[in-house]
Amino acid sequence: MRFETSTIKDIAKALGLSTSTVSRALRDRYEISEETKKLVLAYAEKVNYRANPIARSLKERRSYSIGIIVSEIANNFFSQVINGIESIAYDRDYHVIISQSHESYKQEKLNVEHLASRSIDGLLIALSSETQDIDYLRNLYAKGLPIVFFDRVPEDFETHKVIANNFKGSFDATEHLILSGKRTIAHLTNSENLSITKERLEGYKAALTKYHIEFKPELVKYCQHGGMHSAELEQAVKELLPLNPDGIFISSDRLTTGCIMALKKTNPEIVHKIAIAGFTNSNLVELFSPSLTSVKQPAFEMGQVATELLISMIEAKRSVTEFETKVLDTELVKMVKR
Amino acid sequence: MRFETSTIKDIAKALGLSTSTVSRALRDRYEISEETKKLVLAYAEKVNYRANPIARSLKERRSYSIGIIVSEIANNFFSQVINGIESIAYDRDYHVIISQSHESYKQEKLNVEHLASRSIDGLLIALSSETQDIDYLRNLYAKGLPIVFFDRVPEDFETHKVIANNFKGSFDATEHLILSGKRTIAHLTNSENLSITKERLEGYKAALTKYHIEFKPELVKYCQHGGMHSAELEQAVKELLPLNPDGIFISSDRLTTGCIMALKKTNPEIVHKIAIAGFTNSNLVELFSPSLTSVKQPAFEMGQVATELLISMIEAKRSVTEFETKVLDTELVKMVKR
DNA sequence: AAAAAGTGTGCAAACGTTCCCAAAAACGTC
DNA sequence: GACGTTTTTGGGAACGTTTGCACACTTTTT
Known part of the structure; x- marks a missing residue:
């Protein structure tokens, strides 16, 4: 039982072109004649071609996905943050993978390492309340994984952070x-x-x-x-x-x-x-x-800002050395007397 | 800025073996001598080898990930369902990608199609309150995407379903x-x-x-x-x-x-x-x-049951023709007088 | 002693892309 | 019409795996 779909090769064969030409037409890159581009695009549309993101990821060595670690999604603060994250991520063509630490250090580490092995391009994380040792994050960071902390941030970790005031x-x-x-x-x-x-x-x-x-x-x-x-x-x-x-x-x-x-x-x-x-x-x-x-807390906004910072790190040409800690204002909602 | 890691090739080179041998040792498949297996495993451990899931997905034409569509995660029912889903999925080595429809048909369709193009192996979905036309799901299903419905299920769609009583x-x-x-x-x-x-x-x-x-x-x-x-x-x-x-x-x-x-x-x-x-x-x-x-509602359990059914469909050798609709009992929590 | 069976390993193709490099086509210029 | 230049196209390697097949070696069978 497998899920079938047409590939660049199929299109190339059908149109008597090479895969490189088709790829260029689809990605609108390099020099390519208007004519063939239109031809390819029209045919791709017709057969409802969808690029295989897995092949693309393998080739480009990035997955267009970002990992999120929160303590639990059944918490309005975090679910609002996640909504903020998604609002930016989807716009920029990333997808997000959410993991829950349930406030456990062990679970958090496990999840992060699982995500890292899943080739996420970057990580957004609010530390669990148990977490004291973040060496495992340092290692990943040193290996080149961009990380942005939000809400619960470590003191001695040089990267972007987003917190409330x-x-x-x-x-x-x-x-x-x-x-x-x-x-x-x-x-x-x-x-x-x-x-x-x-x-x-x-x-x-x-x-x-x-x-x-x-x-x-x-x-x-x-x-x-x-x-x-x-x-x-x-x-x-x-x-x-x-x-x-x-x-x-x-x-x-x-x-x-x-x-x-x-x-x-x-x-x-x-x-x-x-x-x-x-x-x-x-x-x-x-x-x-x-x-x-x-x-x-401005949760939605926090998610947005953190995601923007993360994506800027991911897409940076050279490694980032200037880091920001954004502080967002909270709002006091006074009790209503009844 | 890229995330580097050792591959099967590196191991093969270092050990003077072929990639096939290393692959077999790691996956513990086919005939392979105890000796080389141990050697490879030990070395892999040492260099902290992590298989690249993307390459594996490409080769095996499956992603070991399942998509989830709920109306919103900031809803205790759905977040509990998700916890149930995760509990089974992670055990079985799948990861989950959560999407929110926000009760919008348009958003739901967009998300599902996005997930499908991300090569998910199966889909768990609770329909949005706006949804009437599920032809887009039928198409995907016909193309071979396993789908299990939970909570909000369509009447005329032959597949597994999990609902509350x-x-x-x-x-x-x-x-x-x-x-x-x-x-x-x-x-x-x-x-x-x-x-x-x-x-x-x-x-x-x-x-x-x-x-x-x-x-x-x-x-x-x-x-x-x-x-x-x-x-x-x-x-x-x-x-x-x-x-x-x-x-x-x-x-x-x-x-x-x-x-x-x-x-x-x-x-x-x-x-x-x-x-x-x-x-x-x-x-x-x-x-x-x-x-x-x-x-x-038995939300956690609903997530578990739905996931088990979905995984059974994904891993079925031949296409499934017998479908179940599981009905789980609800619990009445009476108001406490105060 | 030769044939058959069994075991462990390597080669190479494949998955679907992207992109470097080279080749071909089209066009200008003298 | 020969040559250079530019534009468009194709070939093919690469990304990191898995796996069918072939081969070499060992062991068993006759």
Whole structure:
């Protein structure tokens, strides 16, 4: 059972031309007479010729495909990023291969290496919350694989990066809680490894400082697995509640929803007494109870920018040495009182 | 800037063997002496040899990749299906290419044709809500592309299909509303084209009949775009409210969340007075206000089953003539009173 | 001791492209 | 009409694999 289709050879034979001529006509390259070009194009159209991308890839030693690694696609932030990536990639005639790390370092490495062996032309990656050792990425990069990081970026890796203004996003959210009268504001966040964790913690601290509220380390809880296991969230919540916070600032999509669920489960009464602000791109926030203040990242745009940078690296004639870190602004969506 | 790696040729040269021998050793095929096999394997390991899948694809005329078309990945039902698909595909050494139709027929067709030209070995597809004409799929199928439908399947297309027990799911949900005392139950559903729309409507009707409630066509509202545009939802809600429903049964993920939002927007008071039951695989239902009764589909399993069927078709020696339609049971998650 | 069977290896073609190089055709110029 | 120049075309190698076939060598059979 095989999938049959006509090739350049078939066209050449049918038209009494050589494959080189047909190839040139189709690709509109080099010197080729208008006449034969039209002839070939017309015939190709007629037999519904589709170039075999595999043969082309083999010859050109590139696949016109880019790999994406996110922790999971069932996360509005990431799926919006992916939409942004696709919007650019398809325009530029690349296709994308999406892989999920499920916040596991092992899975992430496996996926990346699988993609690399699949001859992707470049990689877009947001690190898993477990990832600390990125040597395997360095190796691939050194061998010539273009890589652009987004959202969760490593510090010491010279390449393009695209992130949100995490400091400001956190600052704004925390400030919002303070301005609505909260004073004991907990902070629930991701693994300490992640860039976003550090930056968001700084924003939180800065807001406290501005309003002369003492920073208390015990009010900060880290979740090693990024909230993939409900147990870790429940544990964190259980440790926080005795400190009587009147507000919580949460630093990622998955954590935000997970934390509210954990709160509901642990103490259904308290959940409406604590003000919640968190990073999330969920398009369902309006349905949530309790309602919350959310920090929305420009996810779609982030995907677009990252893809543009990646494609520029892929298509660069000589190796790139000037790298950018693009910082995009977040948006604070204040809780609606009901 | 190119990505370099060692080939079978390099190994052959280094070891003083022919490429055929190396190939056979690596693939563990045919007669080959234990000795040379070990030698080759050891060397390959040492230089970290990775077979070039593109060359292999070209030679074998298959790509070891399967295409997936869903309406959108930012939908828990579909992302769970995708997880199921991946779980099987990766095991069997296939990789997957995901495309989104965004409920648009044009986009769906474009994506499918793009995938086909990318030499996928098979296709898993849930039709878009706009799709009526599937001749383009028939053509590809006739040319030898294996196709398995899931969730949204066409009636008149002889191939494997995997669906949920939509009739029973709807019946259960509607019955639940009736048993909790509702008598004027509206039904908000997808485009009439879709198989799921018909089946779910039948389940809804059957439940009404069982409890001797008259079926009123005006209580059924169809959404042509599957709830992709909030306008169509608001319109539907506006038309329904004057009929004073005391319950609504909604027939898909996107519609369920969209409908609640539209209700909230149109009439924030009423939303807590109408009982809602709907198909959704959202893992955030517990956070929703108002809370609702949900029909959960076995999405992960659906992905798994569909993938197994597809791979069996791909790897079949002779063309398959016996087709199955697998029906998986849904689960009713009753609203928790609070 | 010769024939037959079995085992391991290499040669070379093929998959469908692209593109360098050379050959052929068309055209100008003297 | 001979020559150079330009334009168009074809031949064929290459990309990295897999695999049918042939060959050489070894072992078994008669």
